[in-house]
Amino acid sequence: MSILSPKASAPSDTDPYQLERLAEELATREKTHPALSDSQDGSTHDLPIYIPLSHENPYLSKESFDVEAFLLSRSHTTLQDLRTELRDYLATLKEELVRLINDDYEAFISLSTDLKGEGERLTSLILPLDTLKSEISISKAELRAIEDEVIQKLERRTMIREEKALLHLLLKISESVTRLESLLSIVNPNQDDDPIDYERFKVPSSNTLESSEERSPANKAKHLNRAAAEYMQLLYHASKARSEHCAFVDEIQWKIDRIQSSLSSDLDALFASTLSAMVGDAKPSELEKNKILPDLTECIKTYDVLSLWRDAEEILRSVVMRPFIRKTVFAGALSAPHSPLLPHTPFRSSMGSGFSTSSSLVPPRTPFTPFTAFSSQQSAFPSGLGKAKSPHSRLLDDSDDPLAKLYTQILRFVERDFSNIMDIAEKVSIKSRASTDALEHERRRDGPGFDIMANVIWNELGRAIMDDLGSMVFASGRPDEFRKNYEITQAFIRSLEFLASSAQAVRSMRAHPVYAMFEKRWQLPVYFQMRWKEIVNKVEEALVLPAEPSGKSSTSTDSLLTPQATAIWIALTACWSAEIYIPELSHRFWRLTLQLLSRYRVWLNEVVQDGPFTSANPINTGKISEANSRVPTPGLPERHSIDATSTDESLLIKYVSLIADIKTLQSSMMTLWNEEICVLLPESEEEEENDDEPKPQDALENAIGPIVALIIPMSSTIIAILTERCAVPLNAVKKIRTDLRAKANKQLPTEPHPWVPSILRPLKVFFGISGKDGVGAILKAEYLSLWSRQVFENVVSISLTSPSRYIVQVSTLKKAEESLRRLKRGTKSTTFSLFGSNNTTDADSKDEERIRAQLMLDVEAFGKDAKTLGIVPEDSEAFIALRNLVLLNEREVHFKRKSPYHSA
Structure with missing residues (x-):
């Protein structure tokens, strides 16, 4: 096409x-x-262009000529044409070759002429070359001999210079040894193995070569600092000499070791005596402390110079920390009275603990406040006891618990006796790190610098708590006491970290093996199991009870009505309450929260499936938006299958309570998430890196979604019951015909029937509009409009399972009148009469008019009554169909009155 x-x-x-x-x-x-x-x-x-053979052809310019490739490239050419092309190309090559020979022939002939006699001249030039070669060899040998001699002399001078420098180095080592022996009063080398008496630092030695002023007690620390600097220089020189394999260093190594031992012993004795004078039982005055602090600073500097940080920490443990721990932390420390180190009057308040299920719906909750991390900006406190405290110490000060009092006493001791020491050590370490050389790096033991908080304070304190108080502090079998001890201990640790001199000190403390052992002793999984059993058992006990309201007022939208929802909400809030929640168990409590919601959904599903209308409306447990969806109306069975009205009433009460609890639980759970859970739940690194990963809030919404979805089948059941109750008065529609015909007054009716307002009265009673609180009054604000429209539609529309519908009743009335008319007339209707007859008598016509008028009055009254519930009848297709049916009948009557054929 x-x-x-x-x-x-x-x-x-x-x-x-x-x-x-x-x-x-x-x-x-x-x-x-x-x-x-x-x-x-x-x-x-463009069309393919014929390219003739030339020197630029890639197949002809290759080193190895490929016949097959060449023939394939010329496949469009016949063999005769190809032969002709090749012959033409051969002629071109010959022509170019002849032209090339003709162009270069003259130059070639002239070159051969110019080279005549050149061979003889070259032969004459070769003769003196052997003589020159021999002379050059002799000169080269003489120069090499002179060079070797010079190199040997330079090497001898370098060796002498190195030996001289080494001798100077050995002299420096010998002088340093002599000087150090003089500074340390080491006179008799035969007594090198005898221990040095600590009393020597209290009485000036007569063997010293220095003046009495320099050896005075006020200058002992500076004296040892100078000795330490000299000793470090000796070690440096000795290491250089040892690298040269000097036997002298090995011979005097015993002297170096003796110097080190004497210097370490003297330093330990001075440091111990200084600490005893500063923190001993005899409390010094502020003036005396100010005099002792310079000696203490010099001692710490000396330890840092010698890289003997661990030795200094051992002195601190043995002289300061260990005696205090021995007096303070012991087996009966929690039962013994505590006397504060300093006058202190804390604010006292009782600490609530435990999981209470009081008569109130939701017990007063204290939101959990997580411990703040140690800030790198926090530095050492100013000297003195009036400095700022840790914000976590308020929990210890305000508590009457013996453990809190013990921790407070320890904190005051650390603040009083260790703050200045840690500050000095931190300042010395900072200066030392800036000027540390390679030798000091090699001589470090167990890490560089002082670590007093970890190796002195926490090492002794953590071991003492675990060994002496472990059975009382780590009592995981008593969850309330365990939670209180854990909270107090964590506050104590954070307060202790607040007293640290730097953030690095806090990190070292948390990385200490004793800290790891201390954290493992808490047995947090055992605590969670006990809390889990405590919470879950109460929930399961509530779920066994019948799903009935607990008798509370049903008008409040902020309270839960059923004991099951109340138990679930108390369990959910308990997981994140200050009395139960522990940050380290956040992931476990989050999983328990989702499990509780899932358990409540399973229980609700079982309750809803036991309803009488569940089979007609399968439950969809998927995540939906209930507010924007229309509640489906199930097929309504006959009411003869329901035992009694009381059963419907109890079912309404139960479902209304469950729906109200679901809505309240949904809003309360999201509020709990926004205010507490999202703050307490830590964010994982995977979620921060990958935005596509599921978020915890999505998991919460997925857990609440199926619970909210159960509102739909329960709403359908409620609508079904209300529909059946509202449809009961419609049975009076079929009596309109007999009542009007039996009346003696044949006037047109002017008032609707009294039963018309009773059609929607069950709906008003349900929502409490009739004047008293109804069953569904608590759902009035949210579901009045939606359920009223559904019930109104169901009452008016046609139903195959239930004949008690307005349109069905009017249709039945029409069929009854038509059957009566046929019985009287014996003929079929052939006109547009309402009931299909044009041969009725005047009496029958008047009866029909009265029936039509009464139906119109009833329908209009029914529509006005629906408007009181917020229903717009004009938006209902079923009501429009009902009214059109009545209006159509009225138009037909009006037409018969006007028609000239009506009398016929």
Whole structure:
């Protein structure tokens, strides 16, 4: 079939070859197939160009000529033409070769002429070359001998210079040893193994070479600092000499070891005596402390110079920390009275603990406040006891617990006796790190710098708590006491970290093996198991009870009505309450929260499936948006299958309570998430890196979604019951015909029937509009409009399972009148009468008019009554159909009155 019109396809006299049609077809083809047309850049597909053979042909310029590839490239050429091309190309080559020979022939002939006699001249030049070669060899040998002699002399001088420097180094080592022995009063080398008496630092030695002023008690620390600096220089020189394999260093190594032992012993004795004078039983005054602090600083500097940080920490443990721990932390420390180190009057308040299920619905909750991390900005406190305290110490000060009092006493001791020491050590370490050389790096033991908080304070304190108080502090079998001890201990640790001199000290403390052992002793999984059993058992006990309201007022939207929802909410809030929640168990409590919601959903599903209308409406437990969805109406069975009205009433009360609890639980759970859970739940690194990973809030919404979805089947059941109750008065519609015919007054009715307002009265009673609180009054604000429209539609619309519907009743009335008319007349209706008869008597016509008028009054009264519930009858297709049915009948009556054929 031609795509052109008949006029275009017919040939014309002016265009016998139909060129215009061909041009149009070509243009259409180019538009349809762009590949056949020109490209966008305007280029066209050219026909293949014949390329003759030349030197640029890639197949002829290859090192190895491939016959097959060449023939394939000329596949478009016949053998005769190819032979002709090759002969032409051969002629071209010969012509070029002849031209090349002719061009270079003259130069070639002249070159041969110019080279005559050059051989003899070259032979004459070769003769003196052997003589020159021998002379050059002799000169080269003499120069090499002179160079070797010079190198040997330079090497001897370098060796002498190195030996001289080594001798100077050995002299420095000998002088340093002598000087150190003089500074440390080491006179008799035969007594190197005897221990040094600590009393020597209390009485000036007579063997010292220094003046009595320099050896005075006020300058002991500086004296040892100078000795330490000299000793470090000795070690440096000795290491350089040892690298040269000097036997002298090995011979005097015993002296170096003796110097080290004497210096360490003297330093330990001085440091111990200084600490005893500063933190001993005899409390020094502030003036005396200010005099002792310089000696203490010099001692710490000396320890840092000698890289003997662990020795200094051992002195601190043995002299300061261990005696205090021995007096403070012991087996009966929690039962013994505590006397504060300093006058202190804390604010006292009782600490509530435990999981209470009081008579109130939701017990007063204290939101958990996580411990703040140690800030790197926090530094050492100012000297003195009036400095700022840790914000976590308030929990210890305000508690009457013996453990809190013990921790407070320890904190005051650390603050009083260790703050200055840690500050001095931190400042010395900072200066030392800036000027540390490679030798000091090699001589470090157990890490660089002082670590007093970890190795002194926490090492002794953590071991003492675990060994002496472990059975009372780590009592995981008593969850309330365990939780209180854990909270107090964590506050104590954070307060202790607040007293640290730097953030690095806190990190070292947390990395200490004793800290790891201390954290493991808490047995947090055991605590969680006990809390889990405590929470879950109460929930399971509540779920066994019947799903009935607990008797509370049903008008409040902020309270839970059923004991099951109350138990679930108390369990959910208990997981994140300050009395139960522990940050390290956040992931476990989060999983328990989701499990509780899932358990409540399973219980609700079982309750809803036991309803009488569940089989007609399968439950969809998926995540839906209930507010924007229309509640489906199940097929309503006959009411004869329900035992009694009391059963419906109890079912309404139960479902209304469950729906109200679901809505309250949903809003309360999201509030709990926004205010507490999202703050307490730590964010994982995977969630921060990958935005596509599921978020905890999504998991919570997925857990609440199926619970909210159960509102739909329960709403359907409620609507079904209300529909059946509202449809009961409609049974009076079929009595309109007999009542009107039996009345003596044959006037048209002017008032609707009294039973019309009773159609929607069950709905008003349910929502409490009739004046008293109804069963569904608590759901009035949210579901009044939605359920009223559904019930109104169900009452008016046609139902195959229930005949008690308004349209069905009117249709039944029409069929009854038509049957009566046929019985009286014996003929079928042939006109447009309401009930299909045009041969009725005047009496029958008046009865029909009264029936129609009464139906119209009832329908209009029913529509006005629906507006009181917020229903717009004009938006209901079923009500429009009902009213159109009545209005159509009235129009037919009016037509019969006006028609001239009516009398016939």
